[in-house]
Amino acid sequence: MQPISPELREWIVAQLAAGHSVPALRQSMHAAGWRDDATDAALAEVERATRGDAGAGGEAPARTDMPGPNLENSPLYLDAGDRRVQVVQTVKHPRIVVFGNLLSADECEALIAAARQRLSRSLTVETKTGGETLNVDRTSDGMFFERGENEVVQRIEARIATLLNWPLDFGEGLQILRYSPGAQYRPHYDYFDPKEPGTPTILRRGGQRVGTLVMYLQEPQQGGATTFPDIGLEVAPVRGSAVFFSYDRADPATRTLHGGAPVLAGEKWVATKWLRERTFT
Ligand code: PD2
Numbered sequence: 001m002q003p004i005s006p007e008l009r010e011w012i013v014a015q016l017a018a019g020h021s022v023p024a025l026r027q028s029m030h031a032a033g034w035r036d037d038a039t040d041a042a043l044a045e046v047e048r049a050t051r052g053d054a055g056a057g058g059e060a061p062a063r064t065d066m067p068g069p070n071l072e073n074s075p076l077y078l079d080a081g082d083r084r085v086q087v088v089q090t091v092k093h094p095r096i097v098v099f100g101n102l103l104s105a106d107e108c109e110a111l112i113a114a115a116r117q118r119l120s121r122s123l124t125v126e127t128k129t130g131g132e133t134l135n136v137d138r139t140s141d142g143m144f145f146e147r148g149e150n151e152v153v154q155r156i157e158a159r160i161a162t163l164l165n166w167p168l169d170f171g172e173g174l175q176i177l178r179y180s181p182g183a184q185y186r187p188h189y190d191y192f193d194p195k196e197p198g199t200p201t202i203l204r205r206g207g208q209r210v211g212t213l214v215m216y217l218q219e220p221q222q223g224g225a226t227t228f229p230d231i232g233l234e235v236a237p238v239r240g241s242a243v244f245f246s247y248d249r250a251d252p253a254t255r256t257l258h259g260g261a262p263v264l265a266g267e268k269w270v271a272t273k274w275l276r277e278r279t280f281t
Pocket residue numbers: 177185190212214224225226227258259260261270272
């Protein structure tokens with residue numbers, strides 16, 4: 001059976017939304033060389049997805065192709081192209097990997113220096129509307145780099161793509177956050193809530209988020225761990241290290257609730273890379 005690619009799925013959805021009939025679609029796909037059984041399977045899948053069918057337990061269906069490091073044979077180090085990255089800790093469910101030595105001190109400094117003058121109070125994507133709003137749950141200051149915006153951003157993005165086996169252009173631009181004393185990021189999920197009305201608009205730019213990499217650029221003197229309340233894990237914000245986690249569905253069943261604990265002393269800086277299902281535009 002021919003695989004149903006995200007592009008084909010999107011094309012079918014767009015054709016149906018434009019008012020083309022199912023028989024007309026079937027005819028176009030037949031003319032394009034699709035076998036009728038594959039066409040029917042693709043149409044049925046799109047119909048299931050648009051009806052919002054749940055899995056056996058009532059949950060959303062899980063993706064199978066996911067970002068993440070290759071941990072076969074329990075490596076202590078991974079080759080991320082231009083750097084040897086340490087595997088410090090792993091959790092299976094939720095899938096979490098803590099990396100050491102992902103960034104050099106110079107790279108951390110360069111990101112902070114380039115971001116500092118562009119910081120403003122952080123906005124979060126607003127799934128109610130598809131826009132962005134100030135969110136009291138996040139009291140840090142932040143900014144976004146464009147993907148590939150400068151040499152150091154390019155180098156780090158290429159390294160992440162190699163390390164996590166996920167195409168570079170499926171990633172959002174790097175987000176930089178600065179937490180001053182008292183600042184925190186209350187526990188949340190990084191995927192977009194499918195029940196919110198603004199989510200379809202957000203998903204047009206590359207589908208759902210499926211993974212997060214939080215990289216620590218500057219460690220505070222106290223506090224500021226990245227917390228996973230469902231499993232009681234706290235990741236210390238050590239400069240140059242990072243925590244990766246992935247979520248194969250937009251559902252709390254992924255146990256990826258996480259937050260940034262309040263910074264008690266000093267300043268914490270992080271860079272976050274969010275990974276989408278497909279090309280982020
Ligand atoms: O800065 C953190 O530790 C943190 C915690 C939770 C960052 C994010 N979420 C994020 O950028 O999504």
